[in-house]
Amino acid sequence: MPRVVVTFPEGKFKVLTMSYDDGKEADRRLVEIFNQHGIKGTFHINGGLFDTPGRLGKEEIASLYDGHEVSAHTLTHPTIARSPKEQLIEEFIEDRKQLENIVQYTVRGLSYPNGSFSTNIKDMLPHLGFEYARTVHSTGTFAMPDDLFEWNPTCHHKRDVMKLAKDFTELHKSQYLYMMYVWGHSYEFDNDQNWNLIEDFCEYIGNREDIWYATNIEIVDYLRAFRNLRFSASSDFVYNPSFQSVWLSVDGAIVEVKGGSHVNLNI
Known part of the structure:
Protein backbone atom coordinates (compact mmCIF):
# COMPACT_ATOMS: atom_id res chain seq x y z
CA MET A 1 0.00 0.00 0.00
CA PRO A 2 1.52 3.38 -0.99
CA ARG A 3 1.95 6.05 1.67
CA VAL A 4 -0.40 8.86 0.61
CA VAL A 5 -0.80 12.30 2.24
CA VAL A 6 -2.34 15.51 0.96
CA THR A 7 -0.21 18.53 0.14
CA PHE A 8 -1.13 22.05 -0.89
CA PRO A 9 -1.05 22.93 -4.61
CA GLU A 10 2.15 21.94 -6.43
CA GLY A 11 3.33 19.93 -3.43
CA LYS A 12 3.71 22.87 -1.06
CA PHE A 13 3.14 22.32 2.66
CA LYS A 14 2.78 25.94 3.86
CA VAL A 15 -0.09 28.36 3.26
CA LEU A 16 -0.43 32.05 4.14
CA THR A 17 -3.81 33.75 4.37
CA MET A 18 -4.72 37.28 5.48
CA SER A 19 -8.05 38.40 6.95
CA TYR A 20 -9.17 42.02 7.40
CA ASP A 21 -12.47 43.36 8.72
CA ASP A 22 -14.93 46.22 8.21
CA GLY A 23 -14.29 47.44 4.65
CA LYS A 24 -12.63 50.70 5.67
CA GLU A 25 -10.96 53.13 3.26
CA ALA A 26 -7.49 52.00 4.37
CA ASP A 27 -8.18 48.69 2.61
CA ARG A 28 -7.20 50.47 -0.63
CA ARG A 29 -3.62 50.81 0.50
CA LEU A 30 -3.57 47.34 2.08
CA VAL A 31 -4.79 45.65 -1.10
CA GLU A 32 -2.11 47.47 -3.08
CA ILE A 33 0.56 46.13 -0.72
CA PHE A 34 -0.80 42.59 -0.96
CA ASN A 35 -0.87 42.78 -4.75
CA GLN A 36 2.73 43.94 -4.91
CA HIS A 37 3.89 40.83 -3.07
CA GLY A 38 1.58 38.13 -4.44
CA ILE A 39 -0.38 37.84 -1.19
CA LYS A 40 -4.10 37.12 -1.05
CA GLY A 41 -6.54 38.48 1.50
CA THR A 42 -10.09 37.87 2.66
CA PHE A 43 -12.00 41.07 3.42
CA HIS A 44 -15.01 40.80 5.73
CA ILE A 45 -17.48 43.59 5.01
CA ASN A 46 -20.69 44.99 6.54
CA GLY A 47 -23.08 45.37 3.61
CA GLY A 48 -25.30 47.81 5.48
CA LEU A 49 -22.57 50.33 6.27
CA PHE A 50 -21.32 51.34 2.83
CA ASP A 51 -20.69 55.04 2.24
CA THR A 52 -20.63 55.87 5.95
CA PRO A 53 -17.64 57.89 7.25
CA GLY A 54 -14.35 56.05 6.78
CA ARG A 55 -15.88 53.16 4.85
CA LEU A 56 -15.69 52.24 1.20
CA GLY A 57 -18.47 52.90 -1.29
CA LYS A 58 -20.33 50.13 -3.08
CA GLU A 59 -19.06 51.18 -6.48
CA GLU A 60 -15.42 50.30 -5.77
CA ILE A 61 -15.82 46.97 -3.97
CA ALA A 62 -15.76 44.60 -6.94
CA SER A 63 -12.71 46.15 -8.62
CA LEU A 64 -10.74 46.84 -5.43
CA TYR A 65 -10.97 43.28 -4.13
CA ASP A 66 -10.56 41.57 -7.49
CA GLY A 67 -8.27 38.57 -6.95
CA HIS A 68 -9.06 38.49 -3.24
CA GLU A 69 -12.18 37.33 -1.36
CA VAL A 70 -15.13 39.39 -0.18
CA SER A 71 -16.69 37.77 2.87
CA ALA A 72 -19.50 38.59 5.30
CA HIS A 73 -19.23 40.45 8.61
CA THR A 74 -22.99 40.90 9.27
CA LEU A 75 -25.09 43.72 7.89
CA THR A 76 -24.58 46.29 10.68
CA HIS A 77 -21.86 44.84 12.98
CA PRO A 78 -23.88 43.98 16.12
CA THR A 79 -22.63 41.93 19.07
CA ILE A 80 -24.32 38.81 17.77
CA ALA A 81 -24.14 36.65 20.90
CA ARG A 82 -26.54 39.18 22.50
CA SER A 83 -28.91 39.37 19.53
CA PRO A 84 -32.19 37.44 19.03
CA LYS A 85 -32.06 34.78 16.34
CA GLU A 86 -34.65 36.63 14.24
CA GLN A 87 -32.25 39.58 13.94
CA LEU A 88 -29.30 37.28 13.33
CA ILE A 89 -30.92 35.73 10.29
CA GLU A 90 -31.48 39.16 8.78
CA GLU A 91 -27.94 40.29 9.69
CA PHE A 92 -26.38 37.29 7.97
CA ILE A 93 -28.65 36.87 4.95
CA GLU A 94 -28.99 40.56 4.09
CA ASP A 95 -25.24 41.00 4.34
CA ARG A 96 -24.78 38.14 1.90
CA LYS A 97 -27.37 39.62 -0.46
CA GLN A 98 -25.75 43.05 -0.45
CA LEU A 99 -22.26 41.68 -1.08
CA GLU A 100 -23.28 39.09 -3.66
CA ASN A 101 -25.14 41.71 -5.64
CA ILE A 102 -21.89 43.66 -5.90
CA VAL A 103 -19.26 40.96 -6.46
CA GLN A 104 -21.49 38.52 -8.38
CA TYR A 105 -20.28 35.36 -6.65
CA THR A 106 -21.56 33.42 -3.67
CA VAL A 107 -20.36 34.78 -0.33
CA ARG A 108 -19.70 31.75 1.84
CA GLY A 109 -17.47 33.03 4.63
CA LEU A 110 -17.81 35.16 7.74
CA SER A 111 -15.81 36.77 10.49
CA TYR A 112 -17.60 37.25 13.80
CA PRO A 113 -18.17 40.98 14.50
CA ASN A 114 -16.62 42.07 17.80
CA GLY A 115 -15.39 38.46 18.09
CA SER A 116 -18.82 37.55 19.42
CA PHE A 117 -20.37 34.13 18.78
CA SER A 118 -21.92 31.14 20.51
CA THR A 119 -22.50 27.44 19.90
CA ASN A 120 -26.05 28.18 18.77
CA ILE A 121 -24.77 30.71 16.22
CA LYS A 122 -22.18 28.26 14.93
CA ASP A 123 -24.89 25.64 14.48
CA MET A 124 -27.05 28.12 12.56
CA LEU A 125 -24.45 29.20 10.02
CA PRO A 126 -24.41 26.16 7.67
CA HIS A 127 -28.18 26.57 7.22
CA LEU A 128 -27.59 30.17 6.10
CA GLY A 129 -25.11 29.24 3.41
CA PHE A 130 -21.87 29.78 5.32
CA GLU A 131 -18.93 27.38 5.20
CA TYR A 132 -16.51 28.97 7.68
CA ALA A 133 -16.31 31.69 10.33
CA ARG A 134 -13.22 33.33 11.81
CA THR A 135 -12.76 34.22 15.47
CA VAL A 136 -10.40 36.78 17.04
CA HIS A 137 -8.70 34.17 19.24
CA SER A 138 -5.06 34.13 18.16
CA THR A 139 -3.25 30.86 18.81
CA GLY A 140 0.33 31.81 17.98
CA THR A 141 0.60 28.51 16.11
CA PHE A 142 0.51 27.36 12.49
CA ALA A 143 -2.08 24.60 12.92
CA MET A 144 -4.73 23.84 10.33
CA PRO A 145 -8.30 24.53 11.50
CA ASP A 146 -10.15 21.69 13.21
CA ASP A 147 -13.50 23.52 13.30
CA LEU A 148 -14.12 25.81 10.33
CA PHE A 149 -16.89 27.64 12.20
CA GLU A 150 -14.45 28.46 15.00
CA TRP A 151 -11.44 29.19 12.82
CA ASN A 152 -8.77 30.67 15.06
CA PRO A 153 -6.06 32.79 13.40
CA THR A 154 -2.36 32.62 14.13
CA CYS A 155 -2.06 36.25 15.20
CA HIS A 156 -3.24 39.81 14.93
CA HIS A 157 -0.71 41.86 12.96
CA LYS A 158 0.23 43.70 16.17
CA ARG A 159 1.30 40.49 17.93
CA ASP A 160 4.84 39.41 17.00
CA VAL A 161 3.95 39.12 13.32
CA MET A 162 7.54 39.41 12.08
CA LYS A 163 8.86 36.85 14.57
CA LEU A 164 6.09 34.46 13.60
CA ALA A 165 6.77 35.09 9.92
CA LYS A 166 10.41 34.12 10.39
CA ASP A 167 9.42 31.00 12.33
CA PHE A 168 6.96 30.12 9.56
CA THR A 169 9.43 30.49 6.73
CA GLU A 170 11.95 28.29 8.56
CA LEU A 171 9.54 25.34 8.90
CA HIS A 172 10.91 22.38 6.99
CA LYS A 173 9.19 19.18 8.14
CA SER A 174 7.03 18.40 5.13
CA GLN A 175 5.12 15.62 6.90
CA TYR A 176 2.92 18.39 8.31
CA LEU A 177 0.74 21.09 6.76
CA TYR A 178 1.24 24.59 8.18
CA MET A 179 -0.94 27.68 7.96
CA MET A 180 -0.04 31.23 8.95
CA TYR A 181 -3.24 33.22 9.36
CA VAL A 182 -2.97 36.97 10.09
CA TRP A 183 -5.98 39.14 10.89
CA GLY A 184 -6.69 42.75 11.77
CA HIS A 185 -8.22 46.03 10.55
CA SER A 186 -6.50 48.14 7.93
CA TYR A 187 -7.43 51.39 9.67
CA GLU A 188 -5.20 50.33 12.58
CA PHE A 189 -2.16 51.09 10.43
CA ASP A 190 -3.41 54.67 10.09
CA ASN A 191 -4.23 54.94 13.78
CA ASP A 192 -0.87 53.50 14.86
CA GLN A 193 1.10 55.18 12.07
CA ASN A 194 2.88 51.92 11.31
CA TRP A 195 2.17 51.00 7.70
CA ASN A 196 5.82 49.96 7.60
CA LEU A 197 4.85 46.95 9.74
CA ILE A 198 2.64 45.37 7.10
CA GLU A 199 4.89 46.55 4.27
CA ASP A 200 7.92 44.88 5.86
CA PHE A 201 5.93 41.74 6.61
CA CYS A 202 4.62 41.40 3.06
CA GLU A 203 8.01 42.13 1.53
CA TYR A 204 9.58 39.47 3.74
CA ILE A 205 7.00 36.71 3.33
CA GLY A 206 5.59 37.39 -0.14
CA ASN A 207 6.52 35.89 -3.51
CA ARG A 208 8.09 32.73 -2.09
CA GLU A 209 8.02 29.56 -4.15
CA ASP A 210 7.40 27.27 -1.16
CA ILE A 211 4.29 29.09 0.16
CA TRP A 212 0.76 28.85 -1.19
CA TYR A 213 -0.95 32.27 -0.99
CA ALA A 214 -4.68 31.73 -0.61
CA THR A 215 -7.91 33.34 0.51
CA ASN A 216 -9.90 31.78 3.32
CA ILE A 217 -12.44 30.22 0.97
CA GLU A 218 -9.72 28.82 -1.31
CA ILE A 219 -8.34 26.92 1.69
CA VAL A 220 -11.84 25.67 2.59
CA ASP A 221 -12.49 24.53 -0.98
CA TYR A 222 -9.16 22.77 -1.24
CA LEU A 223 -9.63 20.86 2.03
CA ARG A 224 -13.10 19.85 0.89
CA ALA A 225 -11.80 18.68 -2.47
CA PHE A 226 -9.28 16.46 -0.68
CA ARG A 227 -11.98 15.00 1.57
CA ASN A 228 -14.09 14.27 -1.50
CA LEU A 229 -11.41 12.17 -3.17
Missing part, protein backbone atom coordinates in the same frame (compact mmCIF):
# COMPACT_ATOMS: atom_id res chain seq x y z
CA ARG A 230 -12.48 8.55 -3.66
CA PHE A 231 -9.58 6.23 -2.83
CA SER A 232 -9.54 2.52 -3.45
CA ALA A 233 -9.38 0.38 -0.30
CA SER A 234 -5.72 -0.30 -0.98
CA SER A 235 -4.98 3.35 -1.90
CA ASP A 236 -3.52 2.24 -5.23
CA PHE A 237 -5.82 4.51 -7.24
CA VAL A 238 -8.03 7.53 -6.64
CA TYR A 239 -10.90 9.34 -8.34
CA ASN A 240 -11.40 13.10 -8.00
CA PRO A 241 -15.09 14.04 -8.43
CA SER A 242 -14.34 17.75 -7.85
CA PHE A 243 -13.58 20.30 -10.57
CA GLN A 244 -10.27 21.38 -9.03
CA SER A 245 -6.96 19.58 -8.78
CA VAL A 246 -5.68 18.10 -5.53
CA TRP A 247 -2.00 17.36 -4.98
CA LEU A 248 -0.84 14.28 -3.09
CA SER A 249 2.50 13.04 -1.84
CA VAL A 250 2.70 9.37 -2.81
CA ASP A 251 5.74 7.68 -1.28
CA GLY A 252 7.41 11.08 -1.42
CA ALA A 253 6.53 11.84 -5.06
CA ILE A 254 4.12 14.71 -5.79
CA VAL A 255 1.09 13.68 -7.84
CA GLU A 256 -1.56 16.04 -9.21
CA VAL A 257 -5.05 14.54 -9.26
CA LYS A 258 -6.94 16.72 -11.70
CA GLY A 259 -10.64 17.35 -11.40
CA GLY A 260 -12.68 14.51 -12.86
CA SER A 261 -9.65 12.25 -13.26
CA HIS A 262 -8.89 8.69 -12.16
CA VAL A 263 -5.22 8.32 -11.18
CA ASN A 264 -3.09 5.26 -10.53
CA LEU A 265 -1.02 5.79 -7.36
CA ASN A 266 1.29 2.81 -7.81
CA ILE A 267 4.17 4.89 -9.09
Whole structure:
Protein backbone atom coordinates (compact mmCIF):
# COMPACT_ATOMS: atom_id res chain seq x y z
CA MET A 1 0.00 0.00 0.00
CA PRO A 2 1.52 3.38 -0.99
CA ARG A 3 1.95 6.05 1.67
CA VAL A 4 -0.40 8.86 0.61
CA VAL A 5 -0.80 12.30 2.24
CA VAL A 6 -2.34 15.51 0.96
CA THR A 7 -0.21 18.53 0.14
CA PHE A 8 -1.13 22.05 -0.89
CA PRO A 9 -1.05 22.93 -4.61
CA GLU A 10 2.15 21.94 -6.43
CA GLY A 11 3.33 19.93 -3.43
CA LYS A 12 3.71 22.87 -1.06
CA PHE A 13 3.14 22.32 2.66
CA LYS A 14 2.78 25.94 3.86
CA VAL A 15 -0.09 28.36 3.26
CA LEU A 16 -0.43 32.05 4.14
CA THR A 17 -3.81 33.75 4.37
CA MET A 18 -4.72 37.28 5.48
CA SER A 19 -8.05 38.40 6.95
CA TYR A 20 -9.17 42.02 7.40
CA ASP A 21 -12.47 43.36 8.72
CA ASP A 22 -14.93 46.22 8.21
CA GLY A 23 -14.29 47.44 4.65
CA LYS A 24 -12.63 50.70 5.67
CA GLU A 25 -10.96 53.13 3.26
CA ALA A 26 -7.49 52.00 4.37
CA ASP A 27 -8.18 48.69 2.61
CA ARG A 28 -7.20 50.47 -0.63
CA ARG A 29 -3.62 50.81 0.50
CA LEU A 30 -3.57 47.34 2.08
CA VAL A 31 -4.79 45.65 -1.10
CA GLU A 32 -2.11 47.47 -3.08
CA ILE A 33 0.56 46.13 -0.72
CA PHE A 34 -0.80 42.59 -0.96
CA ASN A 35 -0.87 42.78 -4.75
CA GLN A 36 2.73 43.94 -4.91
CA HIS A 37 3.89 40.83 -3.07
CA GLY A 38 1.58 38.13 -4.44
CA ILE A 39 -0.38 37.84 -1.19
CA LYS A 40 -4.10 37.12 -1.05
CA GLY A 41 -6.54 38.48 1.50
CA THR A 42 -10.09 37.87 2.66
CA PHE A 43 -12.00 41.07 3.42
CA HIS A 44 -15.01 40.80 5.73
CA ILE A 45 -17.48 43.59 5.01
CA ASN A 46 -20.69 44.99 6.54
CA GLY A 47 -23.08 45.37 3.61
CA GLY A 48 -25.30 47.81 5.48
CA LEU A 49 -22.57 50.33 6.27
CA PHE A 50 -21.32 51.34 2.83
CA ASP A 51 -20.69 55.04 2.24
CA THR A 52 -20.63 55.87 5.95
CA PRO A 53 -17.64 57.89 7.25
CA GLY A 54 -14.35 56.05 6.78
CA ARG A 55 -15.88 53.16 4.85
CA LEU A 56 -15.69 52.24 1.20
CA GLY A 57 -18.47 52.90 -1.29
CA LYS A 58 -20.33 50.13 -3.08
CA GLU A 59 -19.06 51.18 -6.48
CA GLU A 60 -15.42 50.30 -5.77
CA ILE A 61 -15.82 46.97 -3.97
CA ALA A 62 -15.76 44.60 -6.94
CA SER A 63 -12.71 46.15 -8.62
CA LEU A 64 -10.74 46.84 -5.43
CA TYR A 65 -10.97 43.28 -4.13
CA ASP A 66 -10.56 41.57 -7.49
CA GLY A 67 -8.27 38.57 -6.95
CA HIS A 68 -9.06 38.49 -3.24
CA GLU A 69 -12.18 37.33 -1.36
CA VAL A 70 -15.13 39.39 -0.18
CA SER A 71 -16.69 37.77 2.87
CA ALA A 72 -19.50 38.59 5.30
CA HIS A 73 -19.23 40.45 8.61
CA THR A 74 -22.99 40.90 9.27
CA LEU A 75 -25.09 43.72 7.89
CA THR A 76 -24.58 46.29 10.68
CA HIS A 77 -21.86 44.84 12.98
CA PRO A 78 -23.88 43.98 16.12
CA THR A 79 -22.63 41.93 19.07
CA ILE A 80 -24.32 38.81 17.77
CA ALA A 81 -24.14 36.65 20.90
CA ARG A 82 -26.54 39.18 22.50
CA SER A 83 -28.91 39.37 19.53
CA PRO A 84 -32.19 37.44 19.03
CA LYS A 85 -32.06 34.78 16.34
CA GLU A 86 -34.65 36.63 14.24
CA GLN A 87 -32.25 39.58 13.94
CA LEU A 88 -29.30 37.28 13.33
CA ILE A 89 -30.92 35.73 10.29
CA GLU A 90 -31.48 39.16 8.78
CA GLU A 91 -27.94 40.29 9.69
CA PHE A 92 -26.38 37.29 7.97
CA ILE A 93 -28.65 36.87 4.95
CA GLU A 94 -28.99 40.56 4.09
CA ASP A 95 -25.24 41.00 4.34
CA ARG A 96 -24.78 38.14 1.90
CA LYS A 97 -27.37 39.62 -0.46
CA GLN A 98 -25.75 43.05 -0.45
CA LEU A 99 -22.26 41.68 -1.08
CA GLU A 100 -23.28 39.09 -3.66
CA ASN A 101 -25.14 41.71 -5.64
CA ILE A 102 -21.89 43.66 -5.90
CA VAL A 103 -19.26 40.96 -6.46
CA GLN A 104 -21.49 38.52 -8.38
CA TYR A 105 -20.28 35.36 -6.65
CA THR A 106 -21.56 33.42 -3.67
CA VAL A 107 -20.36 34.78 -0.33
CA ARG A 108 -19.70 31.75 1.84
CA GLY A 109 -17.47 33.03 4.63
CA LEU A 110 -17.81 35.16 7.74
CA SER A 111 -15.81 36.77 10.49
CA TYR A 112 -17.60 37.25 13.80
CA PRO A 113 -18.17 40.98 14.50
CA ASN A 114 -16.62 42.07 17.80
CA GLY A 115 -15.39 38.46 18.09
CA SER A 116 -18.82 37.55 19.42
CA PHE A 117 -20.37 34.13 18.78
CA SER A 118 -21.92 31.14 20.51
CA THR A 119 -22.50 27.44 19.90
CA ASN A 120 -26.05 28.18 18.77
CA ILE A 121 -24.77 30.71 16.22
CA LYS A 122 -22.18 28.26 14.93
CA ASP A 123 -24.89 25.64 14.48
CA MET A 124 -27.05 28.12 12.56
CA LEU A 125 -24.45 29.20 10.02
CA PRO A 126 -24.41 26.16 7.67
CA HIS A 127 -28.18 26.57 7.22
CA LEU A 128 -27.59 30.17 6.10
CA GLY A 129 -25.11 29.24 3.41
CA PHE A 130 -21.87 29.78 5.32
CA GLU A 131 -18.93 27.38 5.20
CA TYR A 132 -16.51 28.97 7.68
CA ALA A 133 -16.31 31.69 10.33
CA ARG A 134 -13.22 33.33 11.81
CA THR A 135 -12.76 34.22 15.47
CA VAL A 136 -10.40 36.78 17.04
CA HIS A 137 -8.70 34.17 19.24
CA SER A 138 -5.06 34.13 18.16
CA THR A 139 -3.25 30.86 18.81
CA GLY A 140 0.33 31.81 17.98
CA THR A 141 0.60 28.51 16.11
CA PHE A 142 0.51 27.36 12.49
CA ALA A 143 -2.08 24.60 12.92
CA MET A 144 -4.73 23.84 10.33
CA PRO A 145 -8.30 24.53 11.50
CA ASP A 146 -10.15 21.69 13.21
CA ASP A 147 -13.50 23.52 13.30
CA LEU A 148 -14.12 25.81 10.33
CA PHE A 149 -16.89 27.64 12.20
CA GLU A 150 -14.45 28.46 15.00
CA TRP A 151 -11.44 29.19 12.82
CA ASN A 152 -8.77 30.67 15.06
CA PRO A 153 -6.06 32.79 13.40
CA THR A 154 -2.36 32.62 14.13
CA CYS A 155 -2.06 36.25 15.20
CA HIS A 156 -3.24 39.81 14.93
CA HIS A 157 -0.71 41.86 12.96
CA LYS A 158 0.23 43.70 16.17
CA ARG A 159 1.30 40.49 17.93
CA ASP A 160 4.84 39.41 17.00
CA VAL A 161 3.95 39.12 13.32
CA MET A 162 7.54 39.41 12.08
CA LYS A 163 8.86 36.85 14.57
CA LEU A 164 6.09 34.46 13.60
CA ALA A 165 6.77 35.09 9.92
CA LYS A 166 10.41 34.12 10.39
CA ASP A 167 9.42 31.00 12.33
CA PHE A 168 6.96 30.12 9.56
CA THR A 169 9.43 30.49 6.73
CA GLU A 170 11.95 28.29 8.56
CA LEU A 171 9.54 25.34 8.90
CA HIS A 172 10.91 22.38 6.99
CA LYS A 173 9.19 19.18 8.14
CA SER A 174 7.03 18.40 5.13
CA GLN A 175 5.12 15.62 6.90
CA TYR A 176 2.92 18.39 8.31
CA LEU A 177 0.74 21.09 6.76
CA TYR A 178 1.24 24.59 8.18
CA MET A 179 -0.94 27.68 7.96
CA MET A 180 -0.04 31.23 8.95
CA TYR A 181 -3.24 33.22 9.36
CA VAL A 182 -2.97 36.97 10.09
CA TRP A 183 -5.98 39.14 10.89
CA GLY A 184 -6.69 42.75 11.77
CA HIS A 185 -8.22 46.03 10.55
CA SER A 186 -6.50 48.14 7.93
CA TYR A 187 -7.43 51.39 9.67
CA GLU A 188 -5.20 50.33 12.58
CA PHE A 189 -2.16 51.09 10.43
CA ASP A 190 -3.41 54.67 10.09
CA ASN A 191 -4.23 54.94 13.78
CA ASP A 192 -0.87 53.50 14.86
CA GLN A 193 1.10 55.18 12.07
CA ASN A 194 2.88 51.92 11.31
CA TRP A 195 2.17 51.00 7.70
CA ASN A 196 5.82 49.96 7.60
CA LEU A 197 4.85 46.95 9.74
CA ILE A 198 2.64 45.37 7.10
CA GLU A 199 4.89 46.55 4.27
CA ASP A 200 7.92 44.88 5.86
CA PHE A 201 5.93 41.74 6.61
CA CYS A 202 4.62 41.40 3.06
CA GLU A 203 8.01 42.13 1.53
CA TYR A 204 9.58 39.47 3.74
CA ILE A 205 7.00 36.71 3.33
CA GLY A 206 5.59 37.39 -0.14
CA ASN A 207 6.52 35.89 -3.51
CA ARG A 208 8.09 32.73 -2.09
CA GLU A 209 8.02 29.56 -4.15
CA ASP A 210 7.40 27.27 -1.16
CA ILE A 211 4.29 29.09 0.16
CA TRP A 212 0.76 28.85 -1.19
CA TYR A 213 -0.95 32.27 -0.99
CA ALA A 214 -4.68 31.73 -0.61
CA THR A 215 -7.91 33.34 0.51
CA ASN A 216 -9.90 31.78 3.32
CA ILE A 217 -12.44 30.22 0.97
CA GLU A 218 -9.72 28.82 -1.31
CA ILE A 219 -8.34 26.92 1.69
CA VAL A 220 -11.84 25.67 2.59
CA ASP A 221 -12.49 24.53 -0.98
CA TYR A 222 -9.16 22.77 -1.24
CA LEU A 223 -9.63 20.86 2.03
CA ARG A 224 -13.10 19.85 0.89
CA ALA A 225 -11.80 18.68 -2.47
CA PHE A 226 -9.28 16.46 -0.68
CA ARG A 227 -11.98 15.00 1.57
CA ASN A 228 -14.09 14.27 -1.50
CA LEU A 229 -11.41 12.17 -3.17
CA ARG A 230 -12.48 8.55 -3.66
CA PHE A 231 -9.58 6.23 -2.83
CA SER A 232 -9.54 2.52 -3.45
CA ALA A 233 -9.38 0.38 -0.30
CA SER A 234 -5.72 -0.30 -0.98
CA SER A 235 -4.98 3.35 -1.90
CA ASP A 236 -3.52 2.24 -5.23
CA PHE A 237 -5.82 4.51 -7.24
CA VAL A 238 -8.03 7.53 -6.64
CA TYR A 239 -10.90 9.34 -8.34
CA ASN A 240 -11.40 13.10 -8.00
CA PRO A 241 -15.09 14.04 -8.43
CA SER A 242 -14.34 17.75 -7.85
CA PHE A 243 -13.58 20.30 -10.57
CA GLN A 244 -10.27 21.38 -9.03
CA SER A 245 -6.96 19.58 -8.78
CA VAL A 246 -5.68 18.10 -5.53
CA TRP A 247 -2.00 17.36 -4.98
CA LEU A 248 -0.84 14.28 -3.09
CA SER A 249 2.50 13.04 -1.84
CA VAL A 250 2.70 9.37 -2.81
CA ASP A 251 5.74 7.68 -1.28
CA GLY A 252 7.41 11.08 -1.42
CA ALA A 253 6.53 11.84 -5.06
CA ILE A 254 4.12 14.71 -5.79
CA VAL A 255 1.09 13.68 -7.84
CA GLU A 256 -1.56 16.04 -9.21
CA VAL A 257 -5.05 14.54 -9.26
CA LYS A 258 -6.94 16.72 -11.70
CA GLY A 259 -10.64 17.35 -11.40
CA GLY A 260 -12.68 14.51 -12.86
CA SER A 261 -9.65 12.25 -13.26
CA HIS A 262 -8.89 8.69 -12.16
CA VAL A 263 -5.22 8.32 -11.18
CA ASN A 264 -3.09 5.26 -10.53
CA LEU A 265 -1.02 5.79 -7.36
CA ASN A 266 1.29 2.81 -7.81
CA ILE A 267 4.17 4.89 -9.09
